Amino acid sequence: MAALETIESFVEGAPPGEALTVSDPSLVSKLGPAFEKYNEEQFATVRLPGSSQPIIVSSHSSLGNGRYYDVESSSSFEYDHATQKASGAQSYVLEGAQADLTKSTLKSLSPYVKEHFPNAAYGVYPIENDSKVAIIIVANKYSPNNFWNGRWRSLYIFDPSSGALEGSLKVDVHYYEDGNVRLLTSKPISTSISSGTGAGIVKEIGNAEKKYQDELNRGFTSLSEGAFKALRRQLPVTRQKIEWDKVASYRVGQDIGGGSSRR
Amino acid sequence: MASADPFDSALDLLRRLNPKHTTKHLQSLISLAPDLTEDLLSSVDQPLSVRRCKQTGRDYLLCDYNRDGDSYRSPWSNEFDPPLGSGGGAGSEGGGGATPSEKVRRMEVKANEAFDVYRELYYEGGVSSVYFWNLDDGFAGVVLLKKEAKPGSASEGSWDSIHVFEAIDRARMTQYNLTSTVILSLSTRSSGLGDMDLSGNMTRQIEQELPAESDEQQIANIGKLVEDMELKMRNLLQEVYFGKAKDVVGDLRSVGSLSEAGRDREAQRELIGSMRR
Numbered sequence: 139m140a141a142l143e144t145i146e147s148f149v150e151g152a153p154p155g156e157a158l159t160v161s162d163p164s165l166v167s168k169l170g171p172a173f174e175k176y177n178e179e180q181f182a183t184v185r186l187p188g189s190s191q192p193i194i195v196s197s198h199s200s201l202g203n204g205r206y207y208d209v210e211s212s213s214s215f216e217y218d219h220a221t222q223k224a225s226g227a228q229s230y231v232l233e234g235a236q237a238d239l240t241k242s243t244l245k246s247l248s249p250y251v252k253e254h255f256p257n258a259a260y261g262v263y264p265i266e267n268d269s270k271v272a273i274i275i276v277a278n279k280y281s282p283n284n285f286w287n288g289r290w291r292s293l294y295i296f297d298p299s300s301g302a303l304e305g306s307l308k309v310d311v312h313y314y315e316d317g318n319v320r321l322l323t324s325k326p327i328s329t330s331i332s333s334g335t336g337a338g339i340v341k342e343i344g345n346a347e348k349k350y351q352d353e354l355n356r357g358f359t360s361l362s363e364g365a366f367k368a369l370r371r372q373l374p375v376t377r378q379k380i381e382w383d384k385v386a387s388y389r390v391g392q393d394i395g396g397g398s399s400r401r
Numbered sequence: 402m403a404s405a406d407p408f409d410s411a412l413d414l415l416r417r418l419n420p421k422h423t424t425k426h427l428q429s430l431i432s433l434a435p436d437l438t439e440d441l442l443s444s445v446d447q448p449l450s451v452r453r454c455k456q457t458g459r460d461y462l463l464c465d466y467n468r469d470g471d472s473y474r475s476p477w478s479n480e481f482d483p484p485l486g487s488g489g490g491a492g493s494e495g496g497g498g499a500t501p502s503e504k505v506r507r508m509e510v511k512a513n514e515a516f517d518v519y520r521e522l523y524y525e526g527g528v529s530s531v532y533f534w535n536l537d538d539g540f541a542g543v544v545l546l547k548k549e550a551k552p553g554s555a556s557e558g559s560w561d562s563i564h565v566f567e568a569i570d571r572a573r574m575t576q577y578n579l580t581s582t583v584i585l586s587l588s589t590r591s592s593g594l595g596d597m598d599l600s601g602n603m604t605r606q607i608e609q610e611l612p613a614e615s616d617e618q619q620i621a622n623i624g625k626l627v628e629d630m631e632l633k634m635r636n637l638l639q640e641v642y643f644g645k646a647k648d649v650v651g652d653l654r655s656v657g658s659l660s661e662a663g664r665d666r667e668a669q670r671e672l673i674g675s676m677r678r
Contacts, residue, residue, distance in 0.1 A: 144429045151418045161405075253658045277653045286645065290653040307595075311649045313641055317603030318420040321646045325595030351656050353594045355647065361587045361599060362643040365558035368550040369585075370635060374522035379628060382621035385515045388522075 146172035153312035153320065154180070154289035155280035157222065166220050173219035181276035181291055183259045184224040186215055192259040193224075198272035199263050207232075209262060210244055236264035236271050239298065242336030243273060250340050251275055254347070255290070271296045273305075273339065285315035292347065294327065296339055301330045303342055307350050323357075325350050408440055415445060421586055421600035423447055446582040446602060448561050449547045451528050454478050462530040462545040464563070469499055476513045476530045479506065501533045505540050508616045509533040515620050516544055519628065524548045527560075539569040544627050556589040564627050568619060575613040577622065580606045581630045585638055599642050605634060 145165070149172040152158045157176070160166050176182075178200070183192035193208040195217050200206055207214040207230045214230035217223075232240060243262045251260045258277035265272045275292040294305035304327060311321040327346050331338050373379065380388075411430050418426050424447045431438050443465055450463045456478035461467075467474040472481040479500060501509055512531040520529040527548030534541055546562040561584040569576040586600040609626065613619045655662065 141433055144433055147429070148414060148418060148426075153417055156417050253660060254655050256652070256655065256659060279649065279652050286649060288649040288653050290650070309650055309653070311646050312417070313601070313645055313649075314416055316605065317601060317641075318416045318418075319599070319601030319603065319641055319646070320419050320421070321597075321599050321650075322419070322421075323595065323597045347654070348656060349593070350595075351650070351654060353591075354597065354650060355656075357589055357594050357597045358643050358647045360556065361558075361589055361597070362639065365550045365556050365587050365589070366585075366639070366642070369524070369548050369558050369560040370631070371523050371525065372632070372635060376522075379632075380519060380522060380624065382515070382624040382628075383617065385518055385621070385624065386511070386617075388518045 142168060145169065149173060150176050150179075152176065153287055154278060154310050155282070155287040156312065160220075170219060177217070177219050177222065180289070181259070181274055181293075182222060183276060183278065184215075184217060184222065186211065186213060186224055186227045194259050194261045194274055194276060196261070196263075196272075196274055198265050198274065199261060207263075209240055210248075232264070234264055235268040236298070239334075239336060240264055240271055243271065243296075243339050244336070246337045246340035247273065247275075247343075250344055254344075258290075265295070269297070269299070271298070271339075273343065286311065286313040288312070292343070294339075294343060296331070298334055301332060301334055302328070303331050303339065304328050307347065309354070323354060325353075407434055408437055411437055411441060412444070419600070420584075420602055421598060423584075423602070446561075446563050446584060446604075448559065448584055448586075449545055449563070451547065452482065454480075455482055456480055460528045462528055462547055464532075464543060464545060466534070466543045466565075467530070467532045474500065474532070476509065476532060499534065501540070502535050505533045505535050508540070508619060509542070511616065512542070512544075512620050512623065515624055516546070516627075519624065520546055523631070524560075536567065536569070539567065539575065541565070541567040542623070544623070555591060556587075558585070558587040560585050562631060564630065566623060566626070568613070568623070571610065573612060574610045575619065575622065576608065576610050577626055578606070578608050579626050579630060580604065581627070581634060583631075583634050583638060585642070587642070599646060601642075603634060603637060603641070605630065605637075 146169065149158050149169055160169060177195050178197045182195040184195060185192055189211060191211060195206050201214060205214055205216050209232050212230055213227050215224040216226040240262045247260050247262065251258050255277040257279060258275055260275045263272045273294040277290040280287045288311040291308040294303055296303050306327060307325045309321060309323040313319040329342055329346060331342050415423060415426055427441060427445055427447065431441060451460050452463055452473060453460055454475035454477045459477045461475050461477060463473045469481060469485060472483050472485055474481050509531060516529045516531050520527055524546060527546060530545045532543050544564040548560045550558040564579060564581045566577055566579045582602055582604045584602040588598040590596045611622045613622055
């Protein structure tokens with residue numbers, strides 16, 4: 139693999155809140171596309187000067203040439219993918235066939251996000267020539283003092299012509315105190331909505347996300363009770379630590395671990 | 402331009418990139434910075450490979466400590482596979498390849514037997530290997546354990562333990578320095594859950610002085626140190642994988658309503674406030 143490709147794969151694999159820094163300026167410019175891909179896929183958030191609301195950077199809110207837009211604040215801005223900073227904010231007025239659905243979805247999404255995500259950004263954008271609507275929620279929690287960072291990403295594409303709502307839910311948690319532990323989850327969503335209103339879409343999103351989070355919590359329990367326990371016991375069947383001065387006299391096989399026929 | 406030490410930067414990167422693919426990332430880093438090859442291979446723990454001993458038919462584990470060139474030494478037969486070059490007759494250190502002295506090899510044999518029992522009692526399967534080598538003022542070794550759970554099924558996992566120690570002679574006592582790494586990978590999938598992967602590694606160290614007047618006592622000391630360390634690390638892994646990671650998900654998204662939770666807290670505060678008055 140070429141060196142640049144290798145470094146690009148490192149850029150794309152960075153955990154939440156730990157974007158790679160590159161000190162060589164010529165390399166930074168070569169890595170532009172990798173930084174762009176990383177920021178758009180991770181739904182990087184940025185605050186416009188003078189605003190407190192975080193705004194999402196994604197392929198669905200891209201205007202091209204490094205500019206992105208946000209419906210709620212009616213603004214567009216230029217985004218530097220290497221430094222993750224926004225500049226050149228301008229007003230941006232949404233128009234087109236899906237403008238009403240976009241705004242009504244945003245209106246319902248806002249209270250839902252506030253009810254379930256302590257720290258999240260969200261956005262709704264008409265896509266594919268005004269034929270569909272993309273809905274994004276990204277929640278970040280960074281706690282570098284405690285050596286962990288986490289991100290929740292929701293992406294939905296709603297097709298008004300068929301009523302289909304498809305997307306994915308992803309969780310990424312990194313813990314790195316004297317180690318490196320990573321939780322990575324991904325769940326595809328495929329459902330449909332009869333009403334086709336913004337409120338109907340958000341209601342379905344709420345159902346899907348609650349169901350998924352319950353499943354995920356069960357996943358922790360099943361891994362803990364299943365695979366983890368099957369790998370290594372906390373103590374031998376005898377519930378006692380090994381008597382190392384007698385270990386030579388232990389007989390491996392049916393005598394030990396057989397449960398009933400203990401020594 | 403870059404003021405950071407390349408080796409430190411490489412280690413920092415490996416602490417951040419997905420630990421499930423450490424071996425792949427390590428190979429990538431080595432191809433970018435071949436100068437770091439030896440340093441990285443000796444300081445980054447990777448999941449262990451298993452090989453079958455041609456002499457005894459028993460499985461053993463491969464690591465940097467039983468490697469000589471492209472050959473690995475079996476702890477069961479003390480033979481290298483593939484055999485080292487026939488010119489090895491000239492080898493002054495025990496006939497071709499790095500093998501421990503006769504005395505240390507005797508202890509190594511006993512340690513392998515002891516940890517085979519340990520493996521069966523705690524892992525109820527898997528593979529173990531112990532390798533010792535001589536030091537000027539004592540000896541050193543590595544205790545390796547590996548277990549895989551249900552590979553290929555909906556819920557799978559693997560555990561690799563790597564315990565590297567030094568046993569240094571002191572007057573009447575032996576000083577033990579132990580560095581332990583556990584690499585634990587778990588994953589599960591279902592239609593409701595999608596894919597869930599919990600993978601990583603954690604490292605801990607301890608130092609302890611213990612009396613050791615015989616080879617048996619040496620092995621008992623090492624056994625106890627490793628057993629205590631694994632118990633501690635298993636508890637730690639359980640806490641981080643199933644406690645911490647789950648809590649972080651709950652911090653990202655609340656299953657219940659945040660405003661209701663806020664109202665409940667407010668009501669509680671008022672109640673406590675009124676009781677104080």
